[in-house]
Amino acid sequence: MKNNMNLTSLPELFIKSKEKYPEKICLEDDYGQYSYEYVYENAIKLANLITKKCSQTHQPIVILTDKNKDVPLIMLAIMMTRNIYVPLDKGMPKIRLNKILKTLKPALVIHDEENSKLKKETSIDFSEFKINNFKKKFIKKIEDNIIDKVNEIIDIDPAYIIFTSGSTGDPKGVTISHGSVIDYILWAKSVFNVKQTDSFASQAPFHFDNSVLDIYLAFISGAKLHIPNEIIYIFPKKTLDFLKNSKITIIFWVPSIILNIANSNLLDKYKLKLKYVIFAGEQMSVTHINQWVKAFPKAQYANLYGPTEITVDCTFYKFNKRYKAKILPIGVPCNNCELTIIDKNGKIPKIGEPGELHVRGKCLSLGYWNNRKATAQAFIQNPAHDKYEDIVYKTGDIVKMDKNGLIYFLNRADSQIKHMGYRIELGEIEAAALNIENITNCAVLYDQNAKKIILCYVEDGKKLFDDKKLRLDLAKKLPKYMLPRELIKLKKMPLNSNGKIDRKLLIKDLIK
Structure with missing residues (x-):
């Protein structure tokens, strides 16, 4: 199904920007830059290598490397083969990694030199590919067969899997389609008015779904995505120096980073080019975000909310001046997304009364990879009716709505928490x-x-x-x-x- 930009897949989204901005810088880290044309050509080459290792489609392919400018290129290459990328935390304990690999049964694991012994350390059978080898090889670009695969992608095909915590001790793989991401990114581009002159500062790890906005909002806009060494975010001064020197205009960070910088009392010492300060993943302190508003009054601010299961975010609240109430709302629904609050009695509560948030719309994920039982428990028939199949996601979050239609997060209905941006x-x-x-x-x-x-x-x-x-x-x-x-x-x-x-x-x- 096409949308108002006539897009079906994420590779198609990237290719359209590459055609408009071939020489523009696309990705940058501490070791260099890649143009849109360079990313495209090398993604095609890598996709050809992947097809030799994995001739099938719709298969999970794991990415287990450091966070750098190569990773979005690898993601793109995997999707070009009509397969599904799965970014994993390189530093996770081997026990947890084994559980994930057992659930996935990946067709291929792409890793760096540090994980060269991975196959011997696991009980799972898979093909592997060292990304270091790709850089050393001269590979002829065979474009036609890869573009044919891109053209075969339909919008309900899975694009990526991101693993979240599971109550039984087994992580759950949230599976997201191309169409859901495109719908979300088109909404974000219109709401945040992103231009090809903008520069993003990537903070979220690529195995955390906040990174989806960073990558694809930059791609669709022809903007630049900066991927600094993750260690800078520990140090407020280094972070602020990076924002200044790299002329960053848009940040999408977890609140803990924003709070840490506010506590440093350094904000007033910097003149930054920030256009948008966006945050999600935890409840934001009003006191601390107001310090940012005071330091950068020309910037716009946005509180986003959403579980991984609904393609990053399903609500937002924008503001551009000092917030006076004690708690920030999570706001109103994003595009193509409908929210319903259901109380303990299965009824819609009165204004100001609590209930569990249910979400429906194109934003919904395809469920949990290889886990039909958990999917059936979380993705249920709309409790409002039983006339036709109408799936909603039970978030487990207790919220309330005020008289202005703004939604406020209260707490969790179960033992799930948001901590350091992670669920x-x-x-x-x-x-x-x-x-x-x-x-x-x-x-x-x-x-x-x-x-x-x-x-x-x-x-x-x-x-x-x-x-x-x-x-x-x-x-x-x-x-x-x-x-x-x-x-x-x-x-x-x-x-x-x-x-x-x-x-x-x-x-x-x-x-x-």
Whole structure:
């Protein structure tokens, strides 16, 4: 199905920009730049190599490399073969990686030199390709057969899979179509008025769906995407120097980075060319974003919200002056997206009363890869009627709507949280902890105010067990962003009348 730009696929989106801006810089990192023409030609070459390794279509192909300017090129090449790119965190524990590879059964894993022993370390059979070898080879560009594959892509074909946390300890692969991304990007281009003169600063890891906006909004606009070394975001001054020196006009960051810079008291010392400051992934502090508004009054600001399952974002709230209320709304629906709030009784609540947010529209993902059961639980028939199949996504987020039609996020209906921009199931952390020798019971809490994960645990007392060893054991099973900041050893776990862990009591006693 075509749209108002006559686009069916993401490679097609890129090719149209390449034809308009062949010599313009497309991607830039600390080691150099790629023009739109260069990205196109090398994506075609890499796509030819991929077809020799994987002759099938609609297969998951894993990308396991450092974050740099090569990765969007690799993504493009994979999609050109009518396959599905799967960016994974290079630093994730091997146990988690094995679970993901087992779920995916990838046709190919593209990795760098550091992961050359990956196949020996896993129990999964797959073909592999070292991206370093591609750069060394002289490859003749055979364009026609790849373009034929691009022309075969339809908008409901999967484009990418991004893995999110699973409550059972098994990550879930959210599968997103070309059409959903195009619809989202066309909306974002119109709302944020992006031009080919704009420059984006990539902050989100490529295995986090905020990166989808960075990459494809830059591509469709003929803009430049800067991909700095991720370490700069730890240091406010280095981050601000980068924004200034690279003449960045648009940022889409998680609030924790924005808060960290606001706390540095350096904002007033910089004159930046920022046109848009966009944020999503966590609740934004009004106090801290107002410091940005004061420092950069000419910029526009936008709070975006959305689970990975609905193609990055489904609501937005724009503002351009100091915000006076205590909580920022998540706003109103994005284009082609309808939101319904359902209370505990299955009814639409009154204005100001809470309920769970349900989402329907073209934004919905294709479900969870190789997990029909989890898909059926999250993607359900619209509770408003049963006259025809009408699928909605149960977000698990409790929200309310005010009299002006603005939606506000309140909390989670389950144990899922947003932390450091990542969506995390606390149950996955618990599952990891319970697999550690000597841990007999545990509960994971989240302190929203302190922004920290807390692990409460009970041990069997058979041998000495210290926090250092526990942290080391957890680090072997969980990515860094999921590691608890605080460990609390309990003599016994409090239980409620049903014999379940009394989490409310733990929260009352341990979180101020």
